[in-house]
Amino acid sequence: MASKKTAVIHIDALRREYCAARALQEKLELDGINVLLSSRNSTTLLLKLFTPDIFISSHVFQLSPKTNKALSKKGVILLIKEVEGVDHEDVVVLTYPKNHNGSDIDYQNFSRFYVWGKYTRDWLIKHRGIDKEKIQTTGSINQSSYLRDINNKPNKPVGIISRFEILNTFDKRHPFTNLIALDPTDDKYKWYYERCAIDSEVFSIICKIIDRLVKQDIYISIRPHPNENLESYKILKKMYGKRLSIDNCIGIQEWLSNVSVVIGTTSTAFADAYIHETPIISTSAIQRFHYITESQRINLGRFDLAAYTPNNIDEAEALCLTKNLKAKKSKELDTYFNEFYSLDSTMDPIDAIAADITNLVKQENMKTKRSNYHRGRALLYLIDLLTIIRSLISKSPWNNFKILKIYSYNNLIHRPSNFIKETINRIRDRQTK
Template identity: 25%
Template structure:
């Protein structure tokens, strides 16, 4: 009963994507006989890579060769987002780390083409599966309670996850610039631009909150995953109509907002596919991949003279029927086509050559983390997350049956 082929799947952004990746884990377990698919994160990955042999690891593209591993382990890459800009590849893929990868699963043919031509990866080793993460949007149900204005933040230069020193933030970017010069690469971001644009964005958020403070409009602010939501909590005390979103799942937030003030970001795609109108928050990075799309599809506001009443906000409609978006959907989103067949076939084949093993270590690891979590909650009287432990008991992470039903069809179009 406890002897299975063990496959580890790395979840991209912890809480935000846990439900999607847990569902993907269940889907793969259903398709691959005698397999145990276990979800891990980039924070606790070291424990599993160093303590398990004869296992398959399906990892995000970033820093594949992170830790020493046993030669009996097999590695795959599952892309978390597609790419449109060649300058971004070096931030994610590293040529030297792609040599021992069995297969790379990507979002679109453009990524495949660039990996083959620029990174000399064999065609047979790259499979297009489509933007699987976005399939969740097709099963969302909008909350029809009070009209709610969403504010999407990306102020990572001002508020950092776990309160990383801002001095260290600048130091890290300077080191990255030096490294890229040696490699002959252009730096995609500069810390000066990030901080300058973050300040502009925060100024506009404050102007929004001041304007709508006495207008009985609910405002729900969603910090970026790399921000510390506690930095925003004081706003709930300053403004009675403001709520800081603490939900683990980003898509729970999408279900509860009707229109969103947002800078240019990849999450704009989630909003557009969810038929949610965008208002440009400004503070956009000049080299942002989605900037042109954002400019075309977002409503513009003069933040020095905001005049949008609740009636005006309700009249704004999402602009998704647009030539630029159609091109984008085709290139970046694989025309919203999903195909898991190559992924399933490859994992079936490779796992059949691995020995089954007792997964008691995983059971003990779960028990240990859940016990620590419970003690911390009792001692601190607040919920504390330990290394993104995907606990069904305390964090309420679970699979989504509707999403699983979609995945089980293997090949489908979701939009």
């Protein structure tokens, strides 16, 4: 009897990637592949001590080019599971750079790229010389039907989609640090300066809306960006008490099932709410500051089609108070999302990725590695334990236990929520049908 192969899935940002990674883990294990989940705190050390059969990452620069080459030479199948799709040049070059930290990235070390849409697929073929057979257009794994849960409970809070990670960095890094590193004469950083002005204004707008809604006895749930410092929101929590909560759901899909409407500045985060059929309110028409960069302006203008766009705070308040507000629909946006997320695919992205990985294992006719799954699991748990101990004694403001719990996956801390348990049950139910 052949030994089961072992895959390591790297979770780069806990609140952005965990739910989908855990669902993929379940699907792969049902298909006969053992899976370990690692993070920024554990991946590099784990791969020095343990050689898996498969390594699944979110970015080509997650590991150094030297490490990628070494793993590839050992016969490890390196896979990229795209975490954020792109459809314009100035962003795709950052997602798939030519080099990292002065070393060229050899794209031939990777066996597969699971991308969201056709744009990235065609760009990788043209600009990175990747064989088209190595690229699978699966759509966003976060849009998997396994991760959709409709909660019909009454009196849900108003949801605030916060996107203030530039102003409110998760590691408490002062904005000066970024500004020192940026070249103001380089057009590729223009978006950053524009974003600073936009985020400052939008935060003020959102605070005014929150204040009005709380006075109307409405509950508020804020969903910060995965890379924001959650402690900063204690300022609002202190002001509004139990009427305002800071969402602690690991995945946005779980949060969307628990709010009546979402409001925020126009962003790609609207896509999740739109596909979930949650009503969206954008502050774009209230704002005075907007992106000047053409690609950003066009892209975000498209996402405005998903939302109500009140002209002032009074109108925004009225929309939030509207009972049974219907989600907006747009044929143009439906067409765009079908292209961007491959929503019209006949196969669920988790099913598609799992099926392809299973086929890859068969095609490679892989020999069993010296390092077995149980050894890898023991090492991973030891690394996670040491990470916890280090965080408890650390005096660093961005490397303590609170930060660890919020931003970095740890097998010993993060256990499946009820939402994840229900997701796992959905996967198992479909597997048996």
